[in-house]
Amino acid sequence: MKNFEFHNPTRIVFGLDTVAKLSTLVPHDARVLILYGGASAEKTGTLAEVRTALALGQRTVQEFGGIEPNPSYETLMRAVAQVRSEKLDFLLAVGGGSVIDGTKFVAAAALYDGEPWEIAERGGANVQRALPFGTVLTLPATGSEMNSGGVVTKKATHAKLSFRNPLLYPQFSVLDPGKTFTLPSTQVANGLVDAFVHTTEQYLTYPVQAKVQDRFAEGLLQTLVEIAPQAVASPDDYATRANLMWTATLALNGLIGAGVPQDWATHMIGHELTALYDIDHARTLALVLPALLDVQREQKRGKLLQYGERVWNITQGSDDERIAAAIARTRAFFEGLGIPTRLSAYQLGQEAVEAVLTQLEAHGMTSLGEHRDIDLARSRRILEAAL
Amino acid sequence: MKNFEFHNPTRIVFGLDTVAKLSTLVPHDARVLILYGGASAEKTGTLAEVRTALALGQRTVQEFGGIEPNPSYETLMRAVAQVRSEKLDFLLAVGGGSVIDGTKFVAAAALYDGEPWEIAERGGANVQRALPFGTVLTLPATGSEMNSGGVVTKKATHAKLSFRNPLLYPQFSVLDPGKTFTLPSTQVANGLVDAFVHTTEQYLTYPVQAKVQDRFAEGLLQTLVEIAPQAVASPDDYATRANLMWTATLALNGLIGAGVPQDWATHMIGHELTALYDIDHARTLALVLPALLDVQREQKRGKLLQYGERVWNITQGSDDERIAAAIARTRAFFEGLGIPTRLSAYQLGQEAVEAVLTQLEAHGMTSLGEHRDIDLARSRRILEAAL
Numbered sequence: 089m090k091n092f093e094f095h096n097p098t099r100i101v102f103g104l105d106t107v108a109k110l111s112t113l114v115p116h117d118a119r120v121l122i123l124y125g126g127a128s129a130e131k132t133g134t135l136a137e138v139r140t141a142l143a144l145g146q147r148t149v150q151e152f153g154g155i156e157p158n159p160s161y162e163t164l165m166r167a168v169a170q171v172r173s174e175k176l177d178f179l180l181a182v183g184g185g186s187v188i189d190g191t192k193f194v195a196a197a198a199l200y201d202g203e204p205w206e207i208a209e210r211g212g213a214n215v216q217r218a219l220p221f222g223t224v225l226t227l228p229a230t231g232s233e234m235n236s237g238g239v240v241t242k243k244a245t246h247a248k249l250s251f252r253n254p255l256l257y258p259q260f261s262v263l264d265p266g267k268t269f270t271l272p273s274t275q276v277a278n279g280l281v282d283a284f285v286h287t288t289e290q291y292l293t294y295p296v297q298a299k300v301q302d303r304f305a306e307g308l309l310q311t312l313v314e315i316a317p318q319a320v321a322s323p324d325d326y327a328t329r330a331n332l333m334w335t336a337t338l339a340l341n342g343l344i345g346a347g348v349p350q351d352w353a354t355h356m357i358g359h360e361l362t363a364l365y366d367i368d369h370a371r372t373l374a375l376v377l378p379a380l381l382d383v384q385r386e387q388k389r390g391k392l393l394q395y396g397e398r399v400w401n402i403t404q405g406s407d408d409e410r411i412a413a414a415i416a417r418t419r420a421f422f423e424g425l426g427i428p429t430r431l432s433a434y435q436l437g438q439e440a441v442e443a444v445l446t447q448l449e450a451h452g453m454t455s456l457g458e459h460r461d462i463d464l465a466r467s468r469r470i471l472e473a474a475l
Numbered sequence: 476m477k478n479f480e481f482h483n484p485t486r487i488v489f490g491l492d493t494v495a496k497l498s499t500l501v502p503h504d505a506r507v508l509i510l511y512g513g514a515s516a517e518k519t520g521t522l523a524e525v526r527t528a529l530a531l532g533q534r535t536v537q538e539f540g541g542i543e544p545n546p547s548y549e550t551l552m553r554a555v556a557q558v559r560s561e562k563l564d565f566l567l568a569v570g571g572g573s574v575i576d577g578t579k580f581v582a583a584a585a586l587y588d589g590e591p592w593e594i595a596e597r598g599g600a601n602v603q604r605a606l607p608f609g610t611v612l613t614l615p616a617t618g619s620e621m622n623s624g625g626v627v628t629k630k631a632t633h634a635k636l637s638f639r640n641p642l643l644y645p646q647f648s649v650l651d652p653g654k655t656f657t658l659p660s661t662q663v664a665n666g667l668v669d670a671f672v673h674t675t676e677q678y679l680t681y682p683v684q685a686k687v688q689d690r691f692a693e694g695l696l697q698t699l700v701e702i703a704p705q706a707v708a709s710p711d712d713y714a715t716r717a718n719l720m721w722t723a724t725l726a727l728n729g730l731i732g733a734g735v736p737q738d739w740a741t742h743m744i745g746h747e748l749t750a751l752y753d754i755d756h757a758r759t760l761a762l763v764l765p766a767l768l769d770v771q772r773e774q775k776r777g778k779l780l781q782y783g784e785r786v787w788n789i790t791q792g793s794d795d796e797r798i799a800a801a802i803a804r805t806r807a808f809f810e811g812l813g814i815p816t817r818l819s820a821y822q823l824g825q826e827a828v829e830a831v832l833t834q835l836e837a838h839g840m841t842s843l844g845e846h847r848d849i850d851l852a853r854s855r856r857i858l859e860a861a862l
Binding site: 089090091092093094095096097098099100101102103104106297298299300303304306307308310311314315327330331334335338343346347 | 476
């Protein structure tokens with residue numbers, strides 16, 4: 089096991105009908121900005137519940153809607169302007185990972201001396217102050233509700249950059265699985281894949297005798313595999329949605345990644361596919377991961393065998409056959425959720441490979457993966473394996 | 476899954492040679508009291524390392540040694556007197572669960588208006604302020620390094636009471652597995668059992684479709700079973716000791732207990748055995764748990780079958796046979812570590828049953844377990860099953 093620090097101060101308030109607890113979670117004298125995405129927060133009644141809970145106390149409450157999937161710097165800077173001009177001092181994200189990531193950027197940018205895009209360019213290392221904020225999660229997927237990172241996209245340049253800073257943990261996150269009943273099944277499928285790949289990025293590397301981290305990661309993967317059919321087919325199955333929500337949170341709250349090597353190449357390559365072709369984040373992960381596992385199978389041999397055995401019960405055949413079977417099961421899992429694993433499904437071909445490679449180079453993504461051995465040549469092999 | 480709140484703000488600093496980080500973890504201007512137990516902290520050099528790390532900065536540093544296993548109110552109140560008279564403002568526990576539990580009591584008692592034993596009597600609910608404190612863990616077992624609870628014993632009355640309050644999370648805990656190399660093997664065995672039973676108290680109840688919590692609990696149990704022989708036999712096997720340390724912490728930091736029913740009857744009965752007969756805490760758990768599982772097998776049927784299958788790979792036989800096998804494996808696991816599961820091993824018989832029952836009644840422990848159905852009659856059956 090590697091040395092590590094683990095510190096996650098976010099308070100989780102989990103369960104049915106928990107939105108009302110905002111009345112005590114948000115300071116009584118706060119000047120609050122509620123940030124949300126599209127019309128669904130209004131339509132489902134969640135925003136109304138939030139407004140009701142915040143109406144108690146001496147709070148000033150304003151709203152900022154329209155944060156898009158893959159939140160853009162351009163949109164978020166309008167929220168920053170509102171925070172500054174109205175002297176707001178507490179942010180409340182109501183939505184999924186995009187709204188929460190965007191809120192983190194606003195929390196840091198509002199107090200940043202200088203051009204806030206520098207926060208993204210420096211990966212968050214230059215954040216020295218941030219507004220306090222909480223979240224009401226409506227879409228289980230990214231884990232942003234219990235970590236300190238986010239991703240922001242500059243539309244002008246198609247740059248999608250991630251940032252992270254200990255000041256950007258939510259003070260609290262309200263996780264009400266009932267708020268996911270109205271999600272489109274495609275978003276549920278995306279959430280399952282997102283949580284799955286967050287886990288594999290911290291697990292499918294090389295063994296360091298971190299037995300608990302391995303068991304926990306496998307537990308998350310087993311749970312996702314087990315609940316996937318029901319999660320997609322039965323929108324109002326509370327128990328299944330609760331398991332999805334808590335699993336997705338635990339997949340990226342720092343716990344399973346503590347003391348182990350991490351990969352994240354699938355995410356870095358996937359980000360470029362989203363920035364260039366507007367493919368949903370989770371869907372880019374499904375495109376890249378099976379191809380990456382195939383190309384990196386020697387480096388990941390030990391963990392791929394363990395993964396095959398413990399997650400997919402693959403115990404027969406030679407090592408190579410078992411690894412091939414584990415990758416095939418992974419691909420089939422994604423496809424079974426209606427999520428393609430081939431670029432051709434998006435009418436993308438060799439030209440996309442070249443375009444992604446150009447962007448990876450432009451963003452300095454030339455030594456990815458747990459061994460830093462995924463250079464542009466290997467990213468090419470991975471992308472071509474995904475054609 | 477039940478509704479829950481999860482909030483654990485303790486910073487974990489894990490790994491080899493991490494004690495030196497105290498120089499930045501403890502405030503530079505603090506007036507520190509180092510609390511420790513017996514001579515081992517001095518002999519192993521850990522105290523010297525702690526002193527060196529704290530010598531940097533403007534700190535005042537005092538020490539209080541002699542906190543005994545099952546820390547006593549009488550001893551701890553001497554530390555409280557020192558804190559008050561010397562106006563100390565930061566506590567640093569160096570030791571195992573007893574020292575950390577004791578430090579938590581001192582942290583609350585030093586600022587308590589009234590007779591501090593009331594803190595134990597009220598289970599911590601009356602704690603409104605507490606001194607900040609950190610820990611350097613030298614004995615993996617109780618999980619106290621990452622939770623807000625403790626147990627304190629009043630020698631005068633043989634009362635062993637637990638307390639808990641959100642103000643009693645350590646600010647940080649330094650977990651250096653290298654500091655466990657010098658532990659006697661009996662203490663390592665105790666630690667394995669303690670972590671095991673902490674896990675079963677939150678897992679072997681009844682199913683609530685909390686799939687991740689189940690998988691995580693099973694992962695902890697599997698890890699303990701897997702590492703146990705090596706942990707006892709090879710004191711300086713860093714990887715094994717690291718797995719033991721992190722497993723024991725995660726077994727009682729609130730994570731696996733979030734959203735699920737909890738039992739804790741084994742602990743409550745065990746506490747009386749320690750208070751009456753001075754049997755090590757973990758050893759009392761090994762006495763009670765197999766007997767309790769046997770008596771409660773109907774109430775715990777679903778989980779016992781799952782436990783047998785997932786932790787012990789028991790898949791053959793009728794349900795009753797599989798449950799019996801799972802309990803037998805549990806008993807054999809403890810005995811294999813040299814830890815008895817029968818009161819007779821301590822030359823205790825029916826008189827001990829009566830004495831424990833008297834104490835349980837005196838302490839109001841008359842409706843224990845996840846169903847509150849373990850009354851004195853059932854505690855009698857459990858204790859008699861442990862004869």
